[in-house]
Amino acid sequence: MSTLIEAKDLNLFYTDFHALKNVNLTIPEKAVTAFIGPSGCGKSTLLRTLNRMNDMIAGTRIEGKLTISGTDIYSQEVDVETLRKKVGMVFQQPNPFPKSIYDNIAYGPRLHGIKSKQKLDEIVETSLKSAALWNEVKDHLKRSALSISGGQQQRLCIARALAVNPDILLMDEATSALDPISTLKIEELVQDLRDKYTIVMVTHNMHQAARVSNQTVFFLNGEVVEYDDTEKLFSNPEDQRTEDYISGRFG
Amino acid sequence: MPNKQETTIDKTNASSNPFKNSRVSILNKIMPILLFLCAIVSVFTTIGIVITLLSETVNFFREIPIFDFLFGTKWSALIEPKQFGILPLLAGTLMITSIAIIVALPIGLASAIYLSEYAPDKVRRIVKPILEVLAGVPTIVYGYFAISIITPIIQFIFPSAGVYNALSAGIAVGIMIIPMICSLSEDAMSAVPRSLRDGAYALGATRFEVALKIVVPAAFSGIVSSAVLAFSRALGETMIVSLAAGSTPTLTFNPLDSIQTMTAYIVQVSLGDIAHGSIEYGSIFAVGMTLFVFTFLLNILAQYISRRFREEY
Numbered sequence: 001m002s003t004l005i006e007a008k009d010l011n012l013f014y015t016d017f018h019a020l021k022n023v024n025l026t027i028p029e030k031a032v033t034a035f036i037g038p039s040g041c042g043k044s045t046l047l048r049t050l051n052r053m054n055d056m057i058a059g060t061r062i063e064g065k066l067t068i069s070g071t072d073i074y075s076q077e078v079d080v081e082t083l084r085k086k087v088g089m090v091f092q093q094p095n096p097f098p099k100s101i102y103d104n105i106a107y108g109p110r111l112h113g114i115k116s117k118q119k120l121d122e123i124v125e126t127s128l129k130s131a132a133l134w135n136e137v138k139d140h141l142k143r144s145a146l147s148i149s150g151g152q153q154q155r156l157c158i159a160r161a162l163a164v165n166p167d168i169l170l171m172d173e174a175t176s177a178l179d180p181i182s183t184l185k186i187e188e189l190v191q192d193l194r195d196k197y198t199i200v201m202v203t204h205n206m207h208q209a210a211r212v213s214n215q216t217v218f219f220l221n222g223e224v225v226e227y228d229d230t231e232k233l234f235s236n237p238e239d240q241r242t243e244d245y246i247s248g249r250f251g
Numbered sequence: 252m253p254n255k256q257e258t259t260i261d262k263t264n265a266s267s268n269p270f271k272n273s274r275v276s277i278l279n280k281i282m283p284i285l286l287f288l289c290a291i292v293s294v295f296t297t298i299g300i301v302i303t304l305l306s307e308t309v310n311f312f313r314e315i316p317i318f319d320f321l322f323g324t325k326w327s328a329l330i331e332p333k334q335f336g337i338l339p340l341l342a343g344t345l346m347i348t349s350i351a352i353i354v355a356l357p358i359g360l361a362s363a364i365y366l367s368e369y370a371p372d373k374v375r376r377i378v379k380p381i382l383e384v385l386a387g388v389p390t391i392v393y394g395y396f397a398i399s400i401i402t403p404i405i406q407f408i409f410p411s412a413g414v415y416n417a418l419s420a421g422i423a424v425g426i427m428i429i430p431m432i433c434s435l436s437e438d439a440m441s442a443v444p445r446s447l448r449d450g451a452y453a454l455g456a457t458r459f460e461v462a463l464k465i466v467v468p469a470a471f472s473g474i475v476s477s478a479v480l481a482f483s484r485a486l487g488e489t490m491i492v493s494l495a496a497g498s499t500p501t502l503t504f505n506p507l508d509s510i511q512t513m514t515a516y517i518v519q520v521s522l523g524d525i526a527h528g529s530i531e532y533g534s535i536f537a538v539g540m541t542l543f544v545f546t547f548l549l550n551i552l553a554q555y556i557s558r559r560f561r562e563e564y
């Protein structure tokens with residue numbers, strides 16, 4: 001698997017708080033990478049540097065290098081909106097727009113200039129199919145996105161992210177607000193999507209990381225302690241702290 | 252006899268109840284009654300106002316046919332021959348209100364969007380209280396502002412404009428309601444959850460696109476109510492109009508003419524010495540009633556609009 005994302009000596013400060021310390025990491029293309037670690041250790045922070053959502057937090061400062069396909073995404077030439085089109089994101093709480101199911105999916109494509117009704121219909125259908133939601137909602141696309149269940153809303157948010165045709169999909173504890181059955185559906189979905197997309201997911205649930213990811217990154221206090229093939233990391237970690245964490249001794 | 256028994260049982264129960272708190276339970280009984288009485292007072296006051304308005308209006312229409320009132324194109328209440336066609340006053344009111352809204356809605360909304368989506372926290376914290384103070388400036392100040400600053404500018408640009416003209420008053424009323432539209436719309440926009448904005452940003456939306464396509468639609472019902480409140484303020488505004496627009500009821504659509512609004516007419520007549528029960532006296536109630544009905548219809552329309560386009564979140 002070839003490397004798509006690479007962090008070199010990446011440091012991030014929230015004003016004075018040193019939230020990411022000297023992160024060095026590579027993330028492979030078309031695979032699932034999971035970030036694990038106790039809460040507050042910087043998983044979401046690193047995830048949000050990948051689509052520059054941290055830019056909006058006043059006082060954030062970044063040092064070091066973060067490249068996607070070899071391009072430093074914090075360089076002057078990079079247009080944030082274009083970057084975010086390529087790097088989609090799904091949040092912890094499902095956050096559908098208070099619009100119809102159709103308009104939720106069509107929102108992104110319309111933003112990026114697609115106007116033809118026929119093209120939009122097509123995108124809505126394929127995105128919903130990719131997110132395994134089409135069969136459940138195809139008969140009421142005009143209904144409010146808030147009328148469907150939480151699990152369906154989260155899959156809608158995934159479909160919404162897929163609709164702008166990203167290369168990378170970031171998921172920040174995307175199942176932590178959902179019931180076990182919805183969680184399972186999303187885990188299955190992630191398995192299906194990894195042939196086409198590079199997926200980076202934050203999870204507080206080690207078992208989830210073990211179930212769905214190819215590579216796992218273990219964080220502690222803003223540092224990347226260790227990253228490796230998921231199987232290797234869970235069966236034979238190199239660092240004692242990783243071993244302690246996955247065997248449930250803390251966190 | 253059985254009655255008495257019941258009370259004793261009640262009493263023993265009460266005294267053995269470890270959760271009893273007599274102070275709170277008395278308060279709990281009295282409070283709803285007190286609150287109810289307060290509510291009743293405002294309801295009765297409203298009913299009283301409507302009844303007074305109605306009875307005087309009915310008296311007025313005994314002498315002036317309602318058709319002449321509604322469709323007459325000449326209003327001359329104080330000068331013979333007396334004529335009571337409401338259209339000039341209605342046109343004057345509508346002109347002032349429209350000018351005010353045309354001035355205030357874009358500026359108010361734009362500044363609300365700036366404050367809620369662009370401004371740094373610090374700016375917002377300073378500007379918001381200032382807006383609220385501005386909303387409390389006595390309207391006569393705006394009236395003088397209109398006469399001493401806006402009117403000369405208008406006369407400079409359009410030499411044909413009179414000393415008293417609707418445009419000047421309309422602009423001043425508009426300036427007066429900007430803080431209200433801005434402040435209330437900003438409240439509505441700030442209440443839109445962060446998560447919705449994040450969702451749009453994550454799709455590659457710019458700040459402006461997020462403001463226009465996510466925040467404004469989600470805050471739409473709040474924005475409509477702010478506009479309606481401002482509209483009602485403009486409709487009811489008296490001081491600025493009396494000062495800057497003159498007191499010439501004319502059926503005109505030229506904003507450079509002097510006009511009179513419904514409220515300005517009511518004040519003009521109330522300040523003069525007219526006899527109680529005279530036809531001029533009745534006319535102010537008829538005009539007041541018209542204003543009342545107008546505002547009422549406006550509110551219904553606004554409720555319909557905001558319900559029709561509401562986005563719940």
Ligand SMILES: Nc1ncnc2c1ncn2[C@@H]1O[C@H](COP(=O)(O)OP(=O)(O)O)[C@@H](O)[C@H]1O
Nearest residue numbers: 014017019038039040041042043044045046057
């Ligand atoms: N906007 C912010 N401003 C200041 N500190 C923050 C901000 N967001 C997160 N942090 C801090 O950065 C650290 C890492 O947070 P986060 O990345 O959210 O952790 P995780 O996702 O691993 O639970 C935490 O200590 C948190 O308090």
Ligand SMILES: [Mg+2]
Nearest residue numbers: 043044045202
């Ligand atoms: Mg987190």
